[in-house]
Amino acid sequence: MYDCHVHTNFSTDATMDIEDAIRVSRKLGLGLIITDHMDYKHHIPNEFIFDPDEYFKEYEIYRSDELLLGVEIGFRDDSLDEIRKLKDNYPFDFIIGAIHVVNGMDIYYKDYYEGKSKEQAYEEYLKNMLLLVKHHDFYDSLAHMDYITRYSVYEDKGLYYAEFPDLIDEILRELSGADKAIEINTRWIHDRDTANNFIEILKRFKELGGKYITIGSDAHRPEDIGVNFKRAREIVHICNLKSVYYKGRRPCYVKQSLV
Ligand SMILES: [Zn+2]
Numbered sequence: 001m002y003d004c005h006v007h008t009n010f011s012t013d014a015t016m017d018i019e020d021a022i023r024v025s026r027k028l029g030l031g032l033i034i035t036d037h038m039d040y041k042h043h044i045p046n047e048f049i050f051d052p053d054e055y056f057k058e059y060e061i062y063r064s065d066e067l068l069l070g071v072e073i074g075f076r077d078d079s080l081d082e083i084r085k086l087k088d089n090y091p092f093d094f095i096i097g098a099i100h101v102v103n104g105m106d107i108y109y110k111d112y113y114e115g116k117s118k119e120q121a122y123e124e125y126l127k128n129m130l131l132l133v134k135h136h137d138f139y140d141s142l143a144h145m146d147y148i149t150r151y152s153v154y155e156d157k158g159l160y161y162a163e164f165p166d167l168i169d170e171i172l173r174e175l176s177g178a179d180k181a182i183e184i185n186t187r188w189i190h191d192r193d194t195a196n197n198f199i200e201i202l203k204r205f206k207e208l209g210g211k212y213i214t215i216g217s218d219a220h221r222p223e224d225i226g227v228n229f230k231r232a233r234e235i236v237h238i239c240n241l242k243s244v245y246y247k248g249r250r251p252c253y254v255k256q257s258l259v
């Protein structure tokens with residue numbers, strides 16, 4: 001079993017030494033895929049990007065069957081050339097596609113929600129996600145589909161399938177049609193409502209032909225590696241999907257005995 005979403009010192013918002021990450025994951029019996037942030041054109045210059053030459057130079061010596069090298073790319077329509085170049089020129093094992101910015105605004109910040117109803121803010125977010133999955137092929141797994149629920153400002157932050165069935169179906173159809181994976185981001189999965197809302201979406205993914213799930217903690221500190229993985233494995237089982245990790249950009253099944 002692998003933790004497929006882990007940030008180390010190459011991510012602006014993480015302070016995790018790769019050797020600490022390896023030590024903790026070994027203790028837990030987990031493999032790791034390092035997925036540092038690459039968010040081109042972030043509004044804070046030089047934040048959330050790293051030098052991929054440096055990354056491979058520094059981390060190549062740690063690479064093994066248990067330590068794979070990936071990246072979390074923040075999707076935005078105005079940085080497609082950079083994304084394509086990165087994907088084509090570096091030997092990543094795994095690429096996570098993430099929506100952190102919608103129409104130029106980072107949804108982590110309150111400004112994005114200003115003057116918008118929940119419906120407007122979430123619809124804009126999901127439409128952006130649809131754009132990613134419909135027109136681009138740089139990624140293997142779609143990260144934290146419910147990311148917006150972590151930072152939105154509304155009383156009820158939940159992302160409910162029933163509120164956007166057509167849009168969510170369209171996204172799920174594109175993902176399953178292209179054999180892409182969806183990530184269970186375990187950081188918030190201990191929350192029962194968050195988990196249940198996501199289970200509903202994953203069940204629909206299965207109905208529409210989806211197969212693959214990647215499980216990632218999104219750890220930015222060693223103590224968060226592998227967090228809530230038991231719950232994630234239960235969810236994969238409930239939804240009758242397959243847990244995979246990626247090596248050389250190809251899905252590999254997580255051995256049943258380890259699930
Ligand atoms: Zn992310």
Ligand SMILES: [Zn+2]
Nearest residue numbers: 005007072218
């Ligand atoms: Zn992340």
